[in-house]
Amino acid sequence: MAARPLRLRLAVAFLPLLLAAASASAAAARGGFNVSFDSAALAFSDLTLLGDSFLRNGSVGLTRDTAVPSSSAGSVLCSRAVAFGSGGGSAASFAARFSFVIAEQNAGSTGGDGIAFFISPDRATLGATGGYLGLFNSSSSAAKTNASIVAVEFDTMLNDEFGDPSDNHVGLDLGSPVSVNAVDLAAFGVVLNSGNLTTAWIDYHGADHLLQVSLSYSAAKPAKPVLSVPVDLSPYLRDAMYVGFSASTEGSTQQHTIKEWTFQTFGFPSATNSSSFSNTTGNASAPTVPGEAAAGGAASRKKRFGLALGILGPVALAVSFVFFAWVSIRKLIELTSRKDAGFLPELVKGPRKFSYKELSAATRGFHASRVIGKGAFGTVYKAAMPGTATASAVSYAVKRSTQAHQSRNEFVAELSVIACLRHKNLVQLEGWCDDKGELLLVYEYMPNGSLDKALYGEPCTLSWPERYTVASGIASVLSYLHQECEQRVIHRDIKTSNILLDGNLSPRLGDFGLARLMDHNKSPVSTLTAGTMGYLAPEYLQSGKATEQTDVFSYGVVVLEVCCGRRPIDKDDGGGKNVNLVDWVWRLHGEDRLIDAADPRLAGGFDRDEMLRLLLVGLSCANPNCDERPAMRRVVQILNREAEPVPVPRKKPLLVFSSSASIKLQEIAFACGDDVRGGLPAAATSPRSEGGDIER
Structure with a gap:
């Protein structure tokens, strides 16, 4: 007897227990099975992890989660085979829905590839890194020894040898990394490696021989698919196939994560070979003797009635639960919308x-x-x-x-x-x-981009007068934010990448995503520490209290960057040990060689008095002791030559912490580690951000 459709649901996400129970009852009644995983307890027996894949916090990571560029490949499959049909006849239709994230752990790295959803006859499927998506082998791609693999690739790397249309495309692969059909996602507004949660729908209609792929950043399925391919998959889909995902990188820190996954087959073809699945799916039926059928009619009706109650009871319970949850969520959304609607117009x-x-x-x-x-x-x-x-x-x-x-x-x-x-x-x-x-x-x-790109580009495009103008302009705007606004504005993220240059190379401060408003007559309160390592004041790391002085410290670091052409944490001349910019400049000041800190790319093309004045301003603002830092209004006066620079001791002052400090000195030192990510110490990184931004 032919097997009924096998329905597989894998969800690496939280599902209410009532829904899971109801779905399981319904699945048992129709002869399929329904497997649910919640984020607290994943059953390893239901997933096969290969290569570098791993489970974490209710999600499946497919490639290494590392800030160091590497080549990696991994895959995850459902451990149970799925019946699609006999190899010679038509194939079952199927539908897959899953959400994934492709994130660049280090914005400066290259060589990431992408994710592939695949159906394979082998549950030990693991291929090469790079353009082979962890699915195909580099030595066998031409010969197509993996000819039975069906895959939909979500590729973030342009491989000319495979005929890829771009470094942001979706393609259908049949036994080879060379797509039989692929489409550039430029026209659909989807960037696969944006780090956003992306949902994909893959639908194959066996009767129509049509495969469609849809993509969206939201949970709503778009009306128009990104890829529509007329194709007959029956030569590739067999009785026993395994469904899963694979991904790969090549000299990259790109990380691939599957957040949730549902899959089902339907429209199952009639095939004699499918009977081999009757035992595993629970669809086997024993022959019925005519005499017994008449005698057992009443018992059969009672059994059916009991079965109906067993199914409808949990289903009704689940529907009620969903209804009340839906009503509650709608009320919450409406309340939030009313708040926002009333709040935003005022702004x-x-x-x-x-x-x-x-x-x-x-x-x-x-x-x-x-x-x-x-x-x-x-x-x-x-x-x-x-x-x-x-x-x-x-x-x-x-x-x-x-x-x-x-x-x-x-x-x-x-x-x-x-x-x-x-x-x-x-x-x-x-x-x-x-x-x-x-x-x-x-x-x-801003046509001239950010200060860091102008300062560290090759060649550097900023002359000394333009650099001095940048320092003066940012001092002026910080004085405005700290002392001239109705409420104090603490920016909390002063750095060269947040300073933009207009058409005249005048500086403009931007990115107020971390800014906080504070009344002038109130003391600061502890908040989540946020910002970028190398620019954060020591007392801010200790207490979490952002003040004008924490902005002043960050400004001092930026001023030293402008003068020296060096990043806050950089390699020494030998390219080995990390060097903290503030420490390096202070050491030269102690040796009476402060002018040696000037950017060598200026080739002496600067005013010596202005350079020394600006370097001393940078050191005074980056003083470890916040009480010794000048206010931004005083800095403006110094740069306008209306006041003399604040005296700067030859030796860098020692850090002073209260006895109630909750974190150790070595934990907040700017250059304590040797492992560097994007020019920053390993301790500066966090899962939340890019380029060393932190929030704790």
Whole structure:
């Protein structure tokens, strides 16, 4: 007797116990099975992990989670085989839905590849790293010895030898890494390695010989698929196949994670060979004797009635639970919406509200080619708004926040702070958008990019007068934020990558995602420590209290970078040991060689008195003892030659901590480790962010 459709559901996420019980009862009744994994207890017997794959916090990681570039490959499969049909006949239809994240652990690394959803006759499937997606072998791809593998690849690397259309594409692979059909995702506004949670739907209709793939950043399935391929999979799908995922990297820190996964087969073909699955699926039926059928009619009806109650009871319970949960969630969403609706208009009397359609069109669907920056809270795109008959197009910078709740908090915080600020050295907020689940801030476009790119690019594009102007401009805007606003604004993330340069190379301070408002007459309170290692004041790391003086310390580090052309934590001349910029400059000051700290790329093209003045300002602001740092108003006076520099001791002062310090000195030292990620100590990194941003 032919086997019924085998229904497999794997969800590496939390599912309510009532729903799981109801689904299990229903699955038992129809002869299939339903396996659920909650985030607290995963059953290893139901998953086969191969290569570098691992389980963590209710998710499956496929490649190594490391900040050091490496080559890695891993796969995860359901341990039980799935029946798709006989090799010679038609194949069963199937549908897969899963969510994944492809994240760059180190923004400077290259060589990441992608994820593949696959169906294989072998549950020991593990291939080569790099372009082979951990699925195919490099020595056998041409010969197609893996000819029975069906895979849908979500590829983030351009491999010319495989005919890839771009480094951001989806393709169908049949027994080879060379896709039989592939599509560039540029037109669909999806960037696979953006770090966003992405949901994919793969549907194969056996009767129509059609495979479709859809992608979205939300849980709603798009009306239009990104890939639609007319293909007959019956030559590849056999009686016993294994379903899973694989991923690979090559000299990269790209990390691939599967968050949830559901899969089912349906429209099962009639095939004589399928009877071999009757025992495993519980669909075997014993022959019925006609005489017994009449005698057992009443018993059969009672059995069916009991079975119906056993199924409908848990189902009714589950439906009730879902209904009440849905009502509660809707009320919560409406309440939140009312709060936001009442809050945001007060903030945005100046900036306008853009529509999502406008911003999507202006960024070409948030195409990867329009990316001009990435940060801990989102990606920044260049937007070109169409001009009028009398004016040319206007360029903006659109900051697209990720979908996490924390990012929404940062979005509201940034909007609430910067919407009411006006200063010539601030990046001007032009508008905002909160449509279609997207969080978007629209800023004026800065054509010369960020200070760090100008300062550390080859060649350096900043002359000494331009550098001095940058230091003066940022001092002026910080004095405004600290002392001239109705409420003090503590930026908490002063660094060269958050300082932008306009068309005249004048500095503009941006990225207020971590900023905090504080009344002038109130003391600071402890908060989550946030910012970037190398720029964080010692007392801030100790107490978590952000003040004007913690911003002053970060400004001092930026000033030293501007003078020296060196990063806050850099390698020594031998390229081995980490060197802290503040310590290095202070040592030269103690040896009466402070002028030697000047950036050698300036080739002496600077005013000696200005250089010494600016270096002394940087050291005084980066003093380990916060009480010894000057206020930003005093710094402005010094740079305008209205006051003399603050005296700086020849020897760097010792760090002073209270006896109640909750963290050890070696834990907050800027250059205590030898393992470096993106030029920062290993201790500076955290899962939350890129480039050394931390929050604890």
